[in-house]
Amino acid sequence: MDRKVTIYDIAREAGVSTATVTRVVRKDPHVSEKTRQKVQRVIDAHAYTPSVSAQNLEGGRSRALAVVLPVVSNLYFNRLFDAAYWEAEKNGCSVRLFQTRENQAISPEVVSELLRCRMDGVLFAGSIWSTDRGDLNAALEKLGKYMPVATICPADVELDCICIQSDLINCARLPVRHLHTLGHRRIAFLGGSMHSKDVSRRGTGFLDQLRRLDLPDDPAYHVDAGYDMESGERAVLRMLSGLDRARWPSAIVTFNDLVALGVMKQLKKMGLSLPRDMAIIGCDNQFFCAYTDPALTSVDLHPEEMAQSAVRELLLARESSARSFAMVRDATLVIRESCGAHLGRRGFGQTEESRT
Amino acid sequence: MDRKVTIYDIAREAGVSTATVTRVVRKDPHVSEKTRQKVQRVIDAHAYTPSVSAQNLEGGRSRALAVVLPVVSNLYFNRLFDAAYWEAEKNGCSVRLFQTRENQAISPEVVSELLRCRMDGVLFAGSIWSTDRGDLNAALEKLGKYMPVATICPADVELDCICIQSDLINCARLPVRHLHTLGHRRIAFLGGSMHSKDVSRRGTGFLDQLRRLDLPDDPAYHVDAGYDMESGERAVLRMLSGLDRARWPSAIVTFNDLVALGVMKQLKKMGLSLPRDMAIIGCDNQFFCAYTDPALTSVDLHPEEMAQSAVRELLLARESSARSFAMVRDATLVIRESCGAHLGRRGFGQTEESRT
DNA sequence: TTGTACGCGTTATCAG
DNA sequence: CTGATAACGCGTACAA
Numbered sequence: 001m002d003r004k005v006t007i008y009d010i011a012r013e014a015g016v017s018t019a020t021v022t023r024v025v026r027k028d029p030h031v032s033e034k035t036r037q038k039v040q041r042v043i044d045a046h047a048y049t050p051s052v053s054a055q056n057l058e059g060g061r062s063r064a065l066a067v068v069l070p071v072v073s074n075l076y077f078n079r080l081f082d083a084a085y086w087e088a089e090k091n092g093c094s095v096r097l098f099q100t101r102e103n104q105a106i107s108p109e110v111v112s113e114l115l116r117c118r119m120d121g122v123l124f125a126g127s128i129w130s131t132d133r134g135d136l137n138a139a140l141e142k143l144g145k146y147m148p149v150a151t152i153c154p155a156d157v158e159l160d161c162i163c164i165q166s167d168l169i170n171c172a173r174l175p176v177r178h179l180h181t182l183g184h185r186r187i188a189f190l191g192g193s194m195h196s197k198d199v200s201r202r203g204t205g206f207l208d209q210l211r212r213l214d215l216p217d218d219p220a221y222h223v224d225a226g227y228d229m230e231s232g233e234r235a236v237l238r239m240l241s242g243l244d245r246a247r248w249p250s251a252i253v254t255f256n257d258l259v260a261l262g263v264m265k266q267l268k269k270m271g272l273s274l275p276r277d278m279a280i281i282g283c284d285n286q287f288f289c290a291y292t293d294p295a296l297t298s299v300d301l302h303p304e305e306m307a308q309s310a311v312r313e314l315l316l317a318r319e320s321s322a323r324s325f326a327m328v329r330d331a332t333l334v335i336r337e338s339c340g341a342h343l344g345r346r347g348f349g350q351t352e353e354s355r356t
Numbered sequence: 357m358d359r360k361v362t363i364y365d366i367a368r369e370a371g372v373s374t375a376t377v378t379r380v381v382r383k384d385p386h387v388s389e390k391t392r393q394k395v396q397r398v399i400d401a402h403a404y405t406p407s408v409s410a411q412n413l414e415g416g417r418s419r420a421l422a423v424v425l426p427v428v429s430n431l432y433f434n435r436l437f438d439a440a441y442w443e444a445e446k447n448g449c450s451v452r453l454f455q456t457r458e459n460q461a462i463s464p465e466v467v468s469e470l471l472r473c474r475m476d477g478v479l480f481a482g483s484i485w486s487t488d489r490g491d492l493n494a495a496l497e498k499l500g501k502y503m504p505v506a507t508i509c510p511a512d513v514e515l516d517c518i519c520i521q522s523d524l525i526n527c528a529r530l531p532v533r534h535l536h537t538l539g540h541r542r543i544a545f546l547g548g549s550m551h552s553k554d555v556s557r558r559g560t561g562f563l564d565q566l567r568r569l570d571l572p573d574d575p576a577y578h579v580d581a582g583y584d585m586e587s588g589e590r591a592v593l594r595m596l597s598g599l600d601r602a603r604w605p606s607a608i609v610t611f612n613d614l615v616a617l618g619v620m621k622q623l624k625k626m627g628l629s630l631p632r633d634m635a636i637i638g639c640d641n642q643f644f645c646a647y648t649d650p651a652l653t654s655v656d657l658h659p660e661e662m663a664q665s666a667v668r669e670l671l672l673a674r675e676s677s678a679r680s681f682a683m684v685r686d687a688t689l690v691i692r693e694s695c696g697a698h699l700g701r702r703g704f705g706q707t708e709e710s711r712t
Numbered sequence: 713t714t715g716t717a718c719g720c721g722t723t724a725t726c727a728g
Numbered sequence: 729c730t731g732a733t734a735a736c737g738c739g740t741a742c743a744a
């Protein structure tokens with residue numbers, strides 16, 4: 001491996017001072033055209049590029065933002081990351097990715113790594129909410145002293161940083177209303193946990209909406225499960241196995257589209273026809289939603305836009321003094337075929353149901 | 357924003373020299389237990405962490421690998437990246453992601469950014485092969501002078517770097533043989549391009565295999581298309597529309613699973629029943645393959661293992677002198693239901709076919 | 713317009 | 729065992 005050519009090498013060979021080389025590189029106009037050309041020629045000849053490390057050390061900043069999330073290979077997170085990446089790049093800033101994996105909590109290792117790297121800002125997304133509230137606030141405060149901090153978080157989390165909040169309310173309301181409008185009364189929720197400690201609060205939000213519409217909140221209609229396809233398969237099987245067919249829900253809202261994928265597979269395996277025998281609504285509006293059979297109706301939380309806002313605010317906060325505030329991007333429902341909406345309004349399970 | 361506390365601050369407050377602070381941080385045993393404790397206390401009190409920029413400047417290396425690819429939000433690439441990330445992390449190395457987007461060529465900007473950041477190694481994956489061979493070699497050579505270079509590339513590409521080659525041969529052979537065994541004779545290929553300039557050479561590899569088995573290579577059986585679901589939908593429609601039903605293929609191999617998704621959707625829309633009326637084989641063995649209807653048979657190129665090998669070799673090359681060589685990870689066929697293999701062997705399209 | 717000299721935060725070398 | 733001090737590569741006052 002060759003030694004990297006430095007600004008000294010260029011200066012010496014061009015017969016000028018390092019200051020002049022810098023000026024040429026930074027396109028400082030206070031250089032005579034003659035020397036500029038001379039220096040530029042040497043630079044080109046050696047393909048000289050200033051060292052970022054040295055520049056950062058000098059300037060005290062890294063022109064880099066950190067994005068901390070569990071896994072990029074997750075569909076939701078890679079959309080989020082991708083958006084953050086390009087938004088930062090548009091502003092001449094690079095992005096460093098830190099994965100925490102299943103390690104739900106925000107680890108001290110990550111915090112110190114962020115500090116070590118002198119990041120210009122950090123965006124947290126996903127799963128850190130399960131961290132003990134005290135620890136979390138301590139960590140954020142510690143980081144906040146040195147760099148602006150932003151998070152993409154559930155709406156009910158109050159943190160001392162830039163909070164881009166997921167639209168929990170509509171994420172639950174939209175699917176429930178849609179199903180209600182189509183005549184469904186018995187609606188189940190599968191995936192994640194109904195307990196309030198669940199990362200996203202999606203389950204609890206769902207229950208709220210049921211209550212608002214005076215719909216039955218049958219405990220049999222939600223079994224705790226994971227966040228992937230296998231979880232969906234198992235959960236729906238467990239739920240339906242324990243129920244008389246007359247008590248079956250006519251619709252299922254899932255934690256996310258992956259769970260929905262599993263649910264649909266299991267349902268078909270049981271011989272049900274979708275959406276006739278069961279309506280399904282997923283969440284995240286993933287790329288494959290239009291290609292399931294039937295095409296999956298889903299809620300879009302617009303992670304891309306949230307990520308873009310976060311990056312923009314981070315960049316802003318870097319200049320001005322840091323501030324803490326919250327903003328929300330409305331969720332939207334993307335209606336496809338998995339609820340039979342295209343077939344017109346119908347009345348599911350009305351006959352067996354006791355009107356309350 | 358507070359000023360970061362430096363090694364000087366610690367040294368002063370602890371009443372020792374910076375050298376001693378470094379020793380404590382690096383756990384150098386040549387420190388008396390007494391001073392060690394004294395210094396450590398100050399370090400903890402201020403949550404001091406050495407600056408990576410300064411360390412890198414000093415040491416002349418970054419302890420970071422670069423991964424260059426088109427987009428992480430692509431399923432194939434995020435699996436690849438994720439594997440590289442954790443393999444590097446296991447070796448105390450961080451990973452920096454560079455996306456080139458649709459920008460197929462390896463741009464001078466990326467090259468100079470890699471140089472600027474003084475990366476300890478770089479892994480290229482995907483799409484740079486379409487770069488003019490001369491330019492590509494020039495870029496790789498330039499980089500190679502300063503850091504080890506690895507690529508995940510088609511097997512027929514000869515480059516002066518560490519080449520982790522995709523198993524082109526089996527990627528084409530496995531699906532064609534499988535279909536042949538099941539009795540299929542008219543096999544089409546959809547997605548990408550059949551032209552040899554296509555990034556992955558998947559189309560040309562497919563044609564080779566057809567010839568080997570003496571199967572008809574009807575030009576109508578492959579229309580150039582893209583790499584996503586929409587491309588699949590359009591391509592299959594275009595192909596079948598132009599053909600008498602008697603001349604229809606009985607099986608379709610697609611460039612990847614995304615294309616397969618589109619093809620399956622379009623086929624169903626046309627009223628065909630899968631796999632009875634048409635067998636499908638995708639490529640990449642994506643997570644959703646087991647959840648399509650019918651479950652999609654697919655080729656796995658094992659991008660994770662390729663990425664891990666690449667990272668390992670990069671780390672090795674960093675120590676010893678750089679070397680250039682090639683290695684291949686065999687592709688495997690994951691058989692599910694989209695070819696009807698679970699239904700036993702059958703003879704598709706035998707009757708209409710003219711035996712040659 | 714150009715050059716000198718210092719600081720940025722660490723580590724390594726060499727004395728003590 | 730501990731402390732000066734010289735790099736590391738760059739930018740930037742300040743001076744010429």
